[in-house]
Amino acid sequence: MWNLLQIELFKIFKKPRTYLAFAIIAAFIFLIQLGLLVNGKDWMKFMLGSLDETMNIDYSKLVNGYAVCFFVLNLLLVHVPILVALVAGDVVSGEASMGTLRLLAAKPVSRTQIILAKYLATAVYVFALLLWIAVISLVISIAVFGENDLVVAKTNGLQLIEANDVLWRYFFAFGFAFIAMMVVAAISLLLSVMSENSIGPIVATVGIIIVCTLISEMEIPIYQKYIKPYLFTTYMLGWKGFFYIGSTEDGETIKGSIQYLPGIIKSMAALMVYIVALVSAAVFIFRKKDILS
């Protein structure tokens, strides 16, 4: 299995498109950082809305490394699935289109092992991608903008997390994001198993994510009640839960707390169920598949 994983990793990381995702992310984050360096205060004023009329706020402190990283994650984690699909959608169908899948299936390893090795190799890629995001968006942002308290805007209010209570939340948030991206990888893998070319699974995965995200965000009661609870996109924003801090009745934040941990655990569990179901389906289909290419 280890050898198989190494081979799959070699295949993923020798393709130029794999590094395209890293380059896109670096360029995107750099543009955000540059923009916030120039117009960060204006952006913060917009985010805090009418609060500016009631309160005196030191905007120079608000635009700090933690806030920049939070902003980057808000924008980026919606789009990272596309970059995940770019690689995961190709792992099986890419070999089918190149004609190497038959050779692979002829090796003395089970088809289950092949699929699991491909999925694990995709997991390594996803992990590397998120690590890259963490390094650029968090480490570099802290180096450029400095550390300070993090202000998180919600629909009905604002919360302030002290600087020394933020970092661990990022570790868990990135951990959660990894699980969420692995669901996307599992969808792509399943579609890749069913396809003979790479474009189909990649486009289909992106399409599924767009449709599901739109339904998740639409405030239409019938969707909210009957469809939304079953969509994986509903649970993908769970990483944000680590930045919703608990508080007393007076609104005083409780350091080291999470406002609603059960909600995060539920989201994580739902995503794990999706992963198991999708990867099992991929294994099942691949085992039954007539490999003709």
Add this chain to the structure above:
Amino acid sequence: MQRIILLLLLFQFSLFAQAQDINVLVQKVKDKINLVNDYEANGRMKTNVVFLKVPVATVKLFFKKPNRLRIKNEKGISFVPKGAVNINMSNVLSSGKYSVLDAGNDKVGSRAVKVVKLLPEDDNADVVLSTLYIDPVNQVILKTKTTTRDNGTYELEMSYGKYIAYGLPDKITFSFNTKDYKMPKGVTFDFEDGSQKKTAAEKEKLKNQKGKMEIFINGYIINKGIADGVFN
């Protein structure tokens, strides 16, 4: 007839004497406050606003005559209400351009106080009316209510300790009007954590509530000079 005239004269005299008394009391309070040219104070600030969740902050207060005040969070970020400049009584009394009205007696907690209304002489001033609740024994202000033209009503309660001789409080409670806070969901992309959502009636109840800021002061450094740059 002579008796009636005498009674009227006595009544008028008592009114005049009362007005004189209240002016003297306000002047004494003002004299006490005027002992302080500047101060630096360390304290802890607790903010209670319905749409804000913030930790208790360690703050420094800087004041310089006539009316410059800054509340600064040395380490982190703090949301300081716009009207907080009024927590310094010097800002209320220093101008001297107001009429003083005696509004009788009242109680703040268990203490008997004189109620004084200050009416600004400037018709265009932002402050429309200030009501002071003065402790006549210690000659300090225990409570104020300030009605402004644009920013609603502020309330201030103060308790004194070591620095009562300067009219500087140990604890300040500042109440102010808050406006509704709302962000479009498309901007925040909230994570729905499954916690119970507030009903429309509950949301309506939260609108335009009073916010409260409490400052607990550990100690003052008085009249040692403060650089103007602190207030920038």
